[in-house]
Amino acid sequence: MSRLAKKGIINLKPYEPGKPIEEVKRELLLEEVYKLASNENSLGPSPKAVAAIKKVLKDINRYPDGSCYYLRVKLAEKLNVDPENLIFGNGSDEIMEIIVQTFMNQDEEAVIAEPTFLEYRLIVQASGAQIKTVPLINFKYDLDGMKRAVTDKTKVVFIANPDNPTGSYLNDREITKFLDGLSENIIVVMDEAYYDFVDAKDYPDTMKYLKDRNVIILRTFSKAYGLAGLRIGYGLANAELIDCMNRVRQPFNVNMLAQVAALASLDDSQHLKRSVATVLKGKKYLYRKLDKMGLSYIPSETNFILVDVRRDGREVFEKLLRYGVIVRDMKPYKLDSHIRVTIGTQKENNKFIEAFKKVLTEV
Numbered sequence: 001m002s003r004l005a006k007k008g009i010i011n012l013k014p015y016e017p018g019k020p021i022e023e024v025k026r027e028l029l030l031e032e033v034y035k036l037a038s039n040e041n042s043l044g045p046s047p048k049a050v051a052a053i054k055k056v057l058k059d060i061n062r063y064p065d066g067s068c069y070y071l072r073v074k075l076a077e078k079l080n081v082d083p084e085n086l087i088f089g090n091g092s093d094e095i096m097e098i099i100v101q102t103f104m105n106q107d108e109e110a111v112i113a114e115p116t117f118l119e120y121r122l123i124v125q126a127s128g129a130q131i132k133t134v135p136l137i138n139f140k141y142d143l144d145g146m147k148r149a150v151t152d153k154t155k156v157v158f159i160a161n162p163d164n165p166t167g168s169y170l171n172d173r174e175i176t177k178f179l180d181g182l183s184e185n186i187i188v189v190m191d192e193a194y195y196d197f198v199d200a201k202d203y204p205d206t207m208k209y210l211k212d213r214n215v216i217i218l219r220t221f222s223k224a225y226g227l228a229g230l231r232i233g234y235g236l237a238n239a240e241l242i243d244c245m246n247r248v249r250q251p252f253n254v255n256m257l258a259q260v261a262a263l264a265s266l267d268d269s270q271h272l273k274r275s276v277a278t279v280l281k282g283k284k285y286l287y288r289k290l291d292k293m294g295l296s297y298i299p300s301e302t303n304f305i306l307v308d309v310r311r312d313g314r315e316v317f318e319k320l321l322r323y324g325v326i327v328r329d330m331k332p333y334k335l336d337s338h339i340r341v342t343i344g345t346q347k348e349n350n351k352f353i354e355a356f357k358k359v360l361t362e363v
């Protein structure tokens with residue numbers, strides 16, 4: 001029956017999410033399991049978000065506000081843009097899907113790095129549009145190569161900055177050079193899911209491109225804001241592009257709980273600060289430990305680290321599970337000798353290092 005699926009779907013490998021804690025507990029009969037696999041916020045959501053959700057629980061018989069009015073107004077003010085420059089999605093994943101559906105015809109191409117965040121490829125392939133991939137150089141986007149890959153058929157370029165799974169970033173000069181002279185028929189998606197964790201001083205302020213460039217910036221409440229389970233992200237672009245995307249967007253795509261939680265989270269700058277500080281501190285700690293263990297890793301501007309384990313990464317991943325630590329196997333990204341570990345709390349980072357040391361003697 002699978003022959004009934006659209007062209008492109010048969011060869012599609014479904015996205016493999018990080019293993020859920022409950023599944024590992026159940027399967028391996030473990031009581032304590034630490035998940036460092038999906039780049040979530042280990043501190044949890046803001047208590048203000050939880051309180052806001054409790055307040056509206058009695059109203060969930062109603063449809064949510066399809067325009068995300070209060071969130072839109074607040075975020076527009078915070079980012080110094082017009083409310084019309086914003087679109088909200090069921091996670092930023094959904095906005096990627098809306099972008100492809102809105103702008104890509106079947107014979108048009110998306111230029112994508114290889115490897116990078118897997119959703120870009122999946123979404124474009126499922127839509128039936130074309131993909132052109134450009135390999136990373138030294139675990140970093142090859143923007144010159146991506147520019148050379150652009151043709152008359154190119155409609156969208158996806159740039160994860162910072163990137164997942166490498167954690168590397170592109171600086172202001174590199175992005176400016178890439179955009180310089182790029183055809184006006186091309187939409188550049190700047191996926192800034194890890195924006196809040198960036199420490200690098202030369203990281204680009206892409207907001208400056210919104211006025212006169214076909215740039216769509218994507219950000220999310222899933223990472224630094226700790227709302228991954230609710231699914232809410234947003235896109236920023238010029239109002240005309242947003243208007244086109246709103247024609248495709250489902251009318252109630254962002255649920256009520258996500259909207260109030262995101263709104264309340266914007267008011268909790270302390271929680272955001274604590275979350276970012278935890279990641280920066282944890283990153284230094286993990287770098288130190290990995291250095292001592294003689295392992296190399298990619299310097300990261302995100303809340304995760306890509307580590308070269310110099311052996312089969314999947315085996316390391318599986319053995320770590322037995323010690324109750326879930327990291328991410330990098331086989332789907334064709335980085336077979338790597339694992340990706342999310343930076344957690346001090347306790348979680350410790351557990352990871354303890355288990356990791358044991359595993360490396362076994363594999």
Ligand SMILES: Cc1ncc(COP(=O)(O)O)c(C=O)c1O
Binds near residue numbers: 221
């Ligand atoms: C680069 C990148 N973009 C987007 C997302 C998805 O974010 P959301 O939870 O908002 O769909 C992720 C999640 O891991 C990511 O790594």
